[in-house]
Amino acid sequence: MLVQRLGAPSDFNPLLERVRDARIVMIGEATHGTHDFYRLREQLTRRLIAECGFSFVAVEGDWPDCDRVHRSVTAAPGGILEPLVALERFERWPTWMWANAEVARFSGWLRAWNAQRPEGQRAGFHGLDVYSLWESMQAIFDYLGEEDPAGLEVAQDAYRCFEPYGRRPEEYGIASRFVSSRCEEEVVRLLARTREQALADGPDRFSAWQNAEVVAGAERYYRAMVAGGPESWNIRDIHMQDTLDRLLDRYGRGARGVVWAHNTHVGDARATDMTAEGMVNIGQLARERHGADAVVLVGFGCYQGAVIAAPRWGSPAEAMVVPPARPGSIERRLHELMPERAVLVFGGGDQPGWATDTADHRAIGVVYDPTFESWGNYVPTRLGERYDAFIWCDDTTALHPLPAVSTTGELETYPAGV
Known part of the structure; x- marks a missing residue:
């Protein structure tokens, strides 16, 4: 050493x-x-x-x-x-x-x-990270509206699935325990559409694909979170490592x-x-x-x-x-x-x-x-x-935050807040 x-x-x-x-x-x-x-x-x-x-x-x-x-x-x-x-x-x-x-x-x-x-x-x-379900969904809408209007229907189907839960995706996770109809199928369709588009070169297409991966990861994360245990933590870290690997491939x-x-x-x-x-x-x-x-x-x-x-x-x-x-x-x-x-x-x-x-x-x-x-x-x-x-x-000394607007964050699994 x-x-x-x-x-x-x-x-x-x-x-x-x-x-x-x-x-x-x-x-x-x-x-x-x-x-x-x-x-x-x-x-x-x-x-x-x-x-x-x-x-x-x-x-x-x-x-x-x-x-x-x-x-x-x-x-x-x-x-x-x-x-x-x-x-x-x-x-x-x-x-x-x-x-x-x-x-x-x-x-x-x-x-x-x-x-x-x-x-x-x-x-x-x-x-x-995997938390930005709504922000990533909006980014996909923005991209498809300009680059792939035919794909908007797939994105709208996924959006409508989450819409009843407002911007409280943890409530979707709770509901998914008691009903057979989940958003998983619509999200998979959205992911397939954006992945296909991302095969063509261009940073905007890659970013749309990644946002779809976030939506898919978030759907799994919130569904697992309500059950407790290590699964939601593992979904999050596997998503982060998968994202890192996609970036390495993207940069060549x-x-x-x-x-x-x-x-x-x-x-x-x-x-x-x-x-x-x-x-x-x-x-x-x-x-x-x-x-x-x-x-x-x-x-x-x-x-x-x-x-x-x-x-x-x-x-x-x-x-x-x-x-x-x-x-x-x-x-x-x-x-x-x-x-x-x-x-x-x-x-x-x-x-x-x-x-x-x-x-x-x-x-x-x-x-x-x-x-x-x-x-x-x-x-x-x-x-x-x-x-x-x-x-x-x-x-040590404390960090120096910028005067950003704070909103309620997503719930976290053990170890809390890391």
């Missing part, structure tokens, strides 16, 4: 050496509201794009919202000139995950970097992707207690599909600090204190062993016991109660197996 003190972007050199031949680099976060995690992830991603030729960034966010950012940073026709404006239009709670000053800074850099390159060599920004031979998501999605589930609960995640799926040598998983952690989170689902974000990590945790051990900031690259010989033994590893979601630290907010983890590298920040 190699330990490098972090003080400047050049200190990521040992990690860049590790990713030299990787096709996928997934960069996590221990919270959705820590400035230090976002800032360091930005610095690392800039180097991956500029020096290693990575093709796009794919985040734990909705496809339609992120597509506005993508069109802005790649200067696509009809795109918003300023990426900050595209980020300010994020409305789904929790908006602060992507509508924040840290992502705005990265998006501004990405647009400037892309402006110096031919259209086919520009790095994109995409969403992986030699394409390489960076993923931004919570540690709970990025770190290999097989090195945690998630496997015992029947759960998979994108870190595990990427290793299984592409091979461990083609995938580098990078986690984050901190000992104490501040975070942006909400006390309950759908409520406004607050700056909260992250108390010192509890005794026996990975974070407590690293607090004792590591400098203020460091990058740890696993592999290459014997690993210390704290990297191979199972210990508690903190995970803070968008909903957080610091008083739960004595018994919750931790995932049993074998750190050196869960990640290929780990970025350590002993003391």
Whole structure:
């Protein structure tokens, strides 16, 4: 194992050496509201794009919202000139995950970097998540109205199926338990139509296909969610990995992707207690599909600090204190062993016991109660197996949200809010 003190972007050199031949680099976060995690992830991603030729960034966010950012940073026709404006239009709670000053800074850099390159060599920004059923449906209508009017009937059939449930798709999931007629058949027809159209070249056609995949994934997700258990979580992460694979295919031979998501999605589930609960995640799926040598998983952690989170689902974000990590945790051990900031690259010989033994590893979601630290907010983890590298920040500060409009977010499965 190699330990490098972090003080400047050049200190990521040992990690860049590790990713030299990787096709996928997934960069996590221990919270959705820590400035230090976002800032360091930005610095690392800039180097991956500029020096290693990575093709796009794919985040734990909705496809339609992120597509506005993508069109802005790649200067696509009809795109918003300023990426900050595209980020300010994020409305789904929790908006602060992507509508924040840290992502705005990265998006501004990405647009400037892309402006110096031919259209086919520009790095994109995409969403992986499954929640945007209504937004994706509207995007499909907009596309078909211009490009394939004959396909509107198929889209309208799918829309009419969901319409009785308003914009409360969880109610569709509940209803689907008691009636035989579901939206699945109409959604499959819609997906087949847009997939067929997407075989022809063009970013708009690909985006319409992806929106149809979101609608299909959302239908499965909400139907599974009401039953409880791991199935809805697995549907979501499999959808995200499938989206990542479609993006790699779309960008073509030699394409390489960076993923931004919570540690709970990025770190290999097989090195945690998630496997015992029947759960998979994108870190595990990427290793299984592409091979461990083609995938580098990078986690984050901190000992104490501040975070942006909400006390309950759908409520406004607050700056909260992250108390010192509890005794026996990975974070407590690293607090004792590591400098203020460091990058740890696993592999290459014997690993210390704290990297191979199972210990508690903190995970803070968008909903957080610091008083739960004595018994919750931790995932049993074998750190050196869960990640290929780990970025350590002993003391952290809170994220800087943009003044976006907040609306009620979608319900979430365990682990809550990640």
